[in-house]
């Protein structure tokens with residue numbers, strides 16, 4: 001019998017036949033698909049005909065159809081509906097997939113064909129998209145080290161292997177330090193803590209086999225403890241333990257690992273011909289150079305530091321009123337900020353929630369997409385991998401555009417967070433394929449299901465990514481939808497969050513679950529104001545981390561990263577009562593792998609653009625300005641990675657973004 005994953009899918013819109021697939025089908029399907037893909041790649045590499053676009057790049061784009069099917073089905077269920085069998089499969093699949101893709105990127109015969117095409121690119125008659133795909137394919141090979149020979153090649157392989165090991169150790173050490181430390185609380189130590197914190201502390205205690213509540217270093221416990229506990233002595237103990245993770249000496253210390261990682265990254269970049277790692281890393285980003293990243297961060301830094309300074313003064317006075325003298329410390333900030341929040345913007349979540357019904361918020365996200373892009377959504381009744389999943393056919397003027405799937409509720413089998421993925425990406429080559437896009441969230445179930453304001457923003461955020469996939473209109477899959485630079489990919493999603501805040505959208509869709517009344521204006525104002533609370537602190541802790549990350553990788557690798565970190569903080573005048581959001585021994589974004597190394601700035605880069613892009617609507621006819629919406633689709637949502645991000649943004653906006661809109665949005669300068 002044919003494996004149902006590999007067979008032709010005779011289903012509506014060729015959605016994976018989840019009800020016919022069992023967990024035993026995954027491993028054999030993956031093996032068959034990997035072998036088939038490798039055979040296709042070897043056939044391309046060994047082709048004796050002169051390389052041309054179709055027999056090399058086109059053939060690579062078309063290869064791996066079976067592998068795409070297996071991976072899309074498997075990673076959908078492994079993330080959103082796992083079980084012990086699927087976890088075991090995932091552990092087996094990771095090294096297999098890593099070896100598979102590394103074998104392709106180090107295939108010298110294949111690289112020679114790509115390099116030959118690249119050298120002759122001006123004589124080939126290519127479409128703009130084909131030129132782009134050729135450039136990206138060639139660059140991908142070169143950056144992976146395919147052009148290196150002899151000793152350099154061997155050294156590159158060794159460096160990559162060592163960096164992978166260091167990254168794993170860094171993560172494990174951090175986890176070990178987080179697990180190790182806890183502080184028992186007596187009944188009187190619970191003073192001031194809300195029920196949810198006490199509950200979490202008790203649950204953590206029983207997990208540690210302690211009879212009673214404990215504070216642990218998990219973010220979900222330590223942060224509310226620092227926010228709510230009036231016990232300054234306990235806050236200090238807990239904060240110091242939290243700040244010391246990965247720097248406690250002994251076997252789990254991450255400081256040496258950080259130093260070695262930075263050295264090896266520098267060597268890797270230099271083997272590839274770059275001055276340093278930041279130059280290598282930023283080459284493929286919209287920012288392009290360390291100078292531009294630094295310029296952005298420093299423009300945000302000064303107003304953020306000024307705001308944080310003013311906030312620190314207010315809170316120092318509050319502390320003195322409590323009879324405590326001396327400076328405000330890092331373990332005081334969250335406590336006094338919370339007191340202030342309560343006094344200035346008390347917003348009762350319980351009162352707000354009935355206005356944010358999940359079903360109405362889904363309708364709101366669809367209605368905005370209808371007004372902006374003319375999309376229509378009709379429910380689809382098809383079997384998916386879990387009964388909580390819902391599906392819609394997305395059409396425009398009666399023509400099929402995509403299938404959209406929403407899997408909104410939290411459950412034990414789902415990993416935390418929220419994400420968007422394409423179960424099938426849009427492409428026209430080798431044949432037309434319409435996208436199938438899924439949003440996965442972790443909202444609490446209920447009847448009706450009600451959201452917090454953060455949840456509602458998450459829903460709009462993920463739907464913004466979904467639009468980037470669904471409206472994609474390119475030929476080649478490798479540049480489709482969200483296949484764009486890391487510092488550009490959050491633009492459509494963060495931008496879409498702005499429509500949730502449009503008063504007419506909330507007036508229509510934020511209606512009370514029982515009375516049907518729209519959200520009162522006063523409540524809406526409070527929600528919007530509370531979103532900017534303590535932004536000086538949040539911006540300072542983030543920007544400080546981003547600057548340290550940048551300076552680590554721009555220039556010679558520091559012999560002692562902790563010394564370098566101290567120098568950078570000294571130079572920018574880091575306020576003493578604010579810690580970095582991620583200090584070096586805990587900076588997993590940068591040291592657990594190299595995804596965000598010298599790229600931690602990218603969250604803010606995207607935010608600069610989303611604030612500026614929404615301002616473009618406001619400057620035109622308002623949030624639903626038809627011309628702006630058309631430009632957004634034409635130049636950003638439909639174009640995937642077919643052009644440089646900067647060109648796309650310029651085509652949409654006519655100019656590059658400044659930081660003003662972001663500073664206003666964060667309340668760091670007057671609106």
Ligand SMILES: [Zn+2]
Nearest residue numbers: 461465490493
């Ligand atoms: Zn996102």
